[in-house]
Amino acid sequence: MTIPVSITVNGRRYDREVEPRLLLVHFIRDVLGLTGTKVGCDTSQCGSCTILLDGVSAKACTCLAVQADGASVTTIEGLAGDSELHPLQESFWNKHGLQCGYCTPGMILASHELLRCNADPSAEEIRHGLEGNMCRCTGYQNIVRAVRDAAETMQGGTS
Amino acid sequence: MFAPQFDYYRASSVAEAAALLEQHPDSKVLAGGHSLIPVLKLRLAAPSALIDIGRIDGIRGIREEAGRIVIGALTTHAEIAASATLQSGATALSEAAGMIGDPAVRNRGTIGGNVAHADPASDLPAVLRCLGAEFSIAGSSGTRTVDAADFFEGLMTTAVEEHEILTSISLPSGSGGQGSAYAKFSHPASRYAVIGAAASVAVADGVCSAASVALGGLVPAPVRAEAVEDALVGKALSAGAIADAARCVGDSLDDDEVLGDVYASAEYRSAVAHVWVGRALTAAAARCG
Ligand SMILES: Cc1cc2nc3c(=O)[nH]c(=O)nc-3n(C[C@H](O)[C@H](O)[C@H](O)COP(=O)(O)OP(=O)(O)OC[C@H]3O[C@@H](n4cnc5c(N)ncnc54)[C@H](O)[C@@H]3O)c2cc1C
Ligand code: FES
Ligand code: FES
Numbered sequence: 309m310t311i312p313v314s315i316t317v318n319g320r321r322y323d324r325e326v327e328p329r330l331l332l333v334h335f336i337r338d339v340l341g342l343t344g345t346k347v348g349c350d351t352s353q354c355g356s357c358t359i360l361l362d363g364v365s366a367k368a369c370t371c372l373a374v375q376a377d378g379a380s381v382t383t384i385e386g387l388a389g390d391s392e393l394h395p396l397q398e399s400f401w402n403k404h405g406l407q408c409g410y411c412t413p414g415m416i417l418a419s420h421e422l423l424r425c426n427a428d429p430s431a432e433e434i435r436h437g438l439e440g441n442m443c444r445c446t447g448y449q450n451i452v453r454a455v456r457d458a459a460e461t462m463q464g465g466t467s
Numbered sequence: 468m469f470a471p472q473f474d475y476y477r478a479s480s481v482a483e484a485a486a487l488l489e490q491h492p493d494s495k496v497l498a499g500g501h502s503l504i505p506v507l508k509l510r511l512a513a514p515s516a517l518i519d520i521g522r523i524d525g526i527r528g529i530r531e532e533a534g535r536i537v538i539g540a541l542t543t544h545a546e547i548a549a550s551a552t553l554q555s556g557a558t559a560l561s562e563a564a565g566m567i568g569d570p571a572v573r574n575r576g577t578i579g580g581n582v583a584h585a586d587p588a589s590d591l592p593a594v595l596r597c598l599g600a601e602f603s604i605a606g607s608s609g610t611r612t613v614d615a616a617d618f619f620e621g622l623m624t625t626a627v628e629e630h631e632i633l634t635s636i637s638l639p640s641g642s643g644g645q646g647s648a649y650a651k652f653s654h655p656a657s658r659y660a661v662i663g664a665a666a667s668v669a670v671a672d673g674v675c676s677a678a679s680v681a682l683g684g685l686v687p688a689p690v691r692a693e694a695v696e697d698a699l700v701g702k703a704l705s706a707g708a709i710a711d712a713a714r715c716v717g718d719s720l721d722d723d724e725v726l727g728d729v730y731a732s733a734e735y736r737s738a739v740a741h742v743w744v745g746r747a748l749t750a751a752a753a754r755c756g
Contacts, residue, residue, distance in 0.1 A: 309474045328475030328517065329507070350468050352505060353657075358571055364545075365571040370504050374475050375497075375521060421570055439658070440569025 313377040317342065318386025326373045333357045333368035335376075336383060344384035344413050348442070355441030358414035358421075359383050365421035367440070384413035387420070395461040396420060396454070405454030407445035415441050419455045428459055470507035474516035481632055484520050485607045488630040491516040496632060498541060498580035501572055526579070526634045529553060535601075535637045540579025545570070547578060556640040557598055558754060559647035559665045559747075563590040566651050568658055579633045585623045585688065587726060588659035592619055593683030594649055596691060597665035598638050606631040615689075622687035644676075645669040646754025650746035652684070652739070654730060660684035661731050662740055666747035668704065670755040675699045680744060682716070685725050685736040694718035695744055704752040713745035 310325040317340060324339055336345050336359070345368060348356035352370040359368045360382035387394040396416045399405065406412045415438065422429060422437035429437060434455045435448070443451060474491070478484035488494055494516035497503055506512050520526070520541065527541040529550050536556050538547065547553055548565035567573055567581075567590055581591045582602070596615040603612050604627055613626045620626060627633050641647065647667035654661050663683040669676045678699045680692040698712035720737055727733030 309472075311475055328473055329470040331504075350508070352501065352572065355569070355571065361574075364574045366575050367571045370501055371575065372475075372497075372500065372504065374477075375500060375519065418571065421574075425570075437570060440571050 311374050311377075313373055315373065315376050315378075316380040318381070318383060328372065328374050330373045331369055332359070332361075332366075332371040332373050332376050332381075335373035336368060336381070339373075342383055342385050346410055346413060348410065348414075353440075353442070354411070354414075355418055355438075356411050356414040358417045358441065360417055360420065364424075365418055382417070384416060387416065394420075396423075396458045399454040399458035399461065400451070403450050403454035403457050405446065405451045411441060411443040411445075415443065415451060419458065422455065423459055423462060427463060429455070431456065468508040470504070471510060471513040473507075473514055475519065476516060477519045477521075478523060480523060481520075481526065481605050481634055482607075484518050484523065484632050485605060485630060487516075487518045488632075489607055491518070494518050496520055496583070498577045498583075499543065499575040500580075501568075501576040502580060502584040502586065520632060526632075531556075531640060532637075534640055536640050537635050537637045538578055539635050540583075540633045541577050542579075544568075544573035544576050544578070544581070548573065557638050557647065558641070559594050559597060559649040559667060559751070560591070560638070563594045563649040563651070563663070563665065566590060566649070566653070566658075578636060582618070582636070583625060583627050583633050585619060585625050586659070587622060587687050588654070588657075588661070588684055590649070590651060590660050590663050590683065593660075593663045593681045593689040594665040595636065595638075596683075596689040597667055597679050597681035598647065599679065601637050602626070602633060603635045603637070604628075604631050605634045610634070616691075619688040624688075641667075642669075644671060644755055646751045646756070648747045648750030648754060650743045650750065652743055662736055662743045664740070664743040664747040666744070666751040668699070668748065668751045668755060670704060670752070674701055674703050678748075680716075680748070682720070682740065682744070685733070685740060686720065687724060687726065690719060692716050692719040692744060695748075699748070704748075704755075706749070709748045709752065710741075710745055713741040713748060716741045716744045 346356040348354035495514040694715040
């Protein structure tokens with residue numbers, strides 16, 4: 309059985325026929341060729357597949373493409389504007405919030421969710437909010453600094 | 468990991484979902500997918516079809532009705548954690564929902580899926596047992612209501628039959644002089660409950676007038692700790708009285724039933740359960756306003 313789906317990814321609509329068992333992360337990576345979203349654990353633990361589904365964070369390895377039919381998905385490729393990085397991307401760069409970079413797309417989208425729910429998080433709230441995302445390189449210190457930095461930039465930008 | 472092949476049908480109403488379940492033998496309901504998709508990927512189940520109930524609007528959201536709070540089965544853990552109605556009327560439930568997994572899991576997982584799956588390491592079954600929840604179940608032959616004592620039948624089994632759908636869960640709204648809390652010993656890697664203790668207490672004239680305590684995590688299905696409740700009623704909720712009562716928890720646990728694993732043995736869980744019961748009771752007592 310295949311099912312027609314219409315999924316908007318980073319503002320562009322894609323109409324495809326998919327097997328019901330196709331995971332959203334494989335739809336994004338293999339069907340659309342957007343490989344910014346990573347697969348780490350494939351068991352919903354590590355967060356490297358985190359995307360925004362209708363604006364809120366979701367682990368794309370634990371969602372079927374058919375469940376996202378009609379939805380709007382944002383991946384790391386869709387976060388930056390035409391000529392500028394998103395403040396979270398700038399902050400991860402400036403504060404050295406990454407080393408190998410494998411966790412970074414998921415980390416940034418999970419941070420996006422955190423700042424959506426809490427625009428001014430403390431270091432502890434950042435650690436708590438990123439509980440579902442693992443980084444095997446940085447030791448997290450610089451990730452926390454990067455999210456703090458982005459929160460300050462984003463608040464400065466809007467007030 | 469790829470799940471085995473299955474067919475997929477999307478239901479737009481409870482009646483349609485019930486009909487689809489009957490039409491497709493060996494089919495399964497799909498809600499948030501945060502227990503079912505991992506199970507399929509590990510090939511622990513191979514249903515012929517998934518019946519997606521995720522878009523049935525009528526079974527989502529939180530409302531108050533005739534002195535009870537009614538929670539649609541599709542309400543997400545994030546919505547439960549953020550609900551002002553539940554934070555004040557059923558604090559233990561919003562608190563427990565906020566401790567599930569991580570934010571992305573809470574955005575997708577639903578209360579209905581959590582209790583229908585009935586994993587012993589889940590948080591919500593013990594809380595719902597503590598708070599005296601009632602479960603509305605619909606099938607092609609109509610709807611019925613089951614209370615928490617009968618809903619959770621054992622390890623991963625509930626009163627929901629093969630062709631039925633859990634539609635909502637209702638709780639008595641908390642009243643003045645009453646408080647509830649959930650204390651969780653999280654597994655450090657999975658974040659599921661090694662031990663979960665839910666407590667609800669009421670105070671009148673300075674003494675405990677009613678208490679309900681339920682445990683999850685260490686037992687196949689949530690149990691009420693009646694020995695703890697009995698030890699508390701009629702006493703002032705001092706730290707000493709709470710600690711003494713919490714120590715009675717062993718009387719409500721059947722040694723043959725207590726679960727253990729490589730991380731925490733059954734003996735260890737039994738030995739420390741009173742600590743978590745004490746913490747839940749202390750927090751609940753502090754909330755009696
Ligand atoms: C990384 C991770 C961490 C987690 N940590 C925790 C935790 O700490 N504590 C905790 O309690 N849970 C935890 N969970 C589980 C989570 O709470 C799930 O959301 C929940 O158990 C299942 O809800 P769902 O909506 O995703 O259901 P699904 O996965 O869609 O369904 C689960 C089962 O219930 C059945 N079902 C679903 N809805 C209904 C219905 N309305 N009527 C009848 N049958 C139905 C399905 O057929 C299936 O068998 C975690 C999950 C993940 C992936
Ligand atoms: S790949 Fe999805 S959480 Fe690890
Ligand atoms: S930067 Fe390598 S895993 Fe995080």
